Amino acid sequence: MNAGEWAGRSLGERTVDYAERDAILYALAVGAKAAQLDLVFEERLRVLPTFALTLAQWAPDALGSAGAFDTRTAVHGAQRLEVLRPLPRSGELAMKARVRDVWDKGSAAIFDVEVESDCFVAAWSIYAPGAGGFGGDRGPSAPRRASEPARVTVNVPTGENQAALYRLLGDRHHMHVDPVAARAAGQPRPFLHGLCTLAAVLFPIAAGAGAHPADLRRLTGRFAGPVFPGDVVAVAIHPGEAATGFEASIGDRPVLTGGEVSFQ
Numbered sequence: 170m171n172a173g174e175w176a177g178r179s180l181g182e183r184t185v186d187y188a189e190r191d192a193i194l195y196a197l198a199v200g201a202k203a204a205q206l207d208l209v210f211e212e213r214l215r216v217l218p219t220f221a222l223t224l225a226q227w228a229p230d231a232l233g234s235a236g237a238f239d240t241r242t243a244v245h246g247a248q249r250l251e252v253l254r255p256l257p258r259s260g261e262l263a264m265k266a267r268v269r270d271v272w273d274k275g276s277a278a279i280f281d282v283e284v285e286s287d288c289f290v291a292a293w294s295i296y297a298p299g300a301g302g303f304g305g306d307r308g309p310s311a312p313r314r315a316s317e318p319a320r321v322t323v324n325v326p327t328g329e330n331q332a333a334l335y336r337l338l339g340d341r342h343h344m345h346v347d348p349v350a351a352r353a354a355g356q357p358r359p360f361l362h363g364l365c366t367l368a369a370v371l372f373p374i375a376a377g378a379g380a381h382p383a384d385l386r387r388l389t390g391r392f393a394g395p396v397f398p399g400d401v402v403a404v405a406i407h408p409g410e411a412a413t414g415f416e417a418s419i420g421d422r423p424v425l426t427g428g429e430v431s432f433q
């Protein structure tokens with residue numbers, strides 16, 4: 170079966186439950202501070218909307234397990250999230266997923282996996298080297314560059330243990346913890362989950378927009394290069410009318426491009 174034949178396939182439905190403790194651990198794993206009581210203290214808890222993406226990780230994982238791509242070398246290429254309503258502090262979340270599109274980049278295929286629930290709609294772009302060349306459409310190219318100039322650049326430090334901690338929330342791909350698996354994916358050492366980096370950079374962006382990070386409404390971004398635990402990520406923020414644009418780099422190496430976020 171070639172990669173293009175996965176387009177349109179259902180990945181089924183799943184109900185995932187979680188406790189307040191999981192939402193708090195998630196907030197800490199992506200960089201919430203102990204002083205942010207409404208993210209880390211059950212008496213005041215607001216759940217970060219990006220936590221939903223860890224609950225929905227089963228969907229791209231199901232596609233990999235079904236044999237659509239080589240899970241040792243495929244990486245998370247890009248992410249979209251639209252928040253429809255706040256996540257409850259704990260409970261169950263029913264989701265359904267499908268392969269929305271498969272793009273043929275020649276040397277790679279990109280699988281767009283869409284997950285829907287009452288609380289959010291999200292899409293993962295999985296970049297799968299070696300799975301292209303099936304004669305399909307090339308699909309979208311590079312993301313739009315921010316139209317407004319960067320007003321501020323903020324450094325976001327990542328922690329040496331951040332990937333080891335974040336993986337416990339749901340994404341257990343070995344490349345984030347095992348040096349042998351990281352090398353098989355083409356990297357010199359374990360690298361951070363793209364969704365962890367994306368959630369971490371939202372804190373200064375929300376602060377700059379005068380918003381609470383739990384008030385996230387829409388988010389999109391492309392993972393342009395690996396982030397290694399301990400790296401300091403420089404986030405360039407471009408405030409705009411309807412949305413805030415952003416990109417991030419480590420030195421002169423881009424790691425997040427085409428970022429766009431809006432809050433309620």
Ligand SMILES: C/C=C/C(=O)SCCNC(=O)CCNC(=O)[C@H](O)C(C)(C)COP(=O)(O)OP(=O)(O)OC[C@H]1O[C@@H](n2cnc3c(N)ncnc32)[C@H](O)[C@@H]1OP(=O)(O)O
Nearest residue numbers: 244245246247274296307310311342362363392393394395
């Ligand atoms: C299971 C894993 C979970 C994770 O969380 S992994 C951690 C997070 N992800 C990462 O760290 C990945 C970081 N990104 C990269 O290392 C690179 O970035 C890629 C390996 C994904 C791609 O790099 P290259 O092979 O050099 O791509 P190109 O030759 O510049 O572009 C080939 C075509 O692919 C499109 N493309 C490139 N990068 C991405 C991306 N990240 N997401 C979606 N599409 C991408 C381009 O536009 C272009 O296509 P067009 O020629 O038609 O324009």
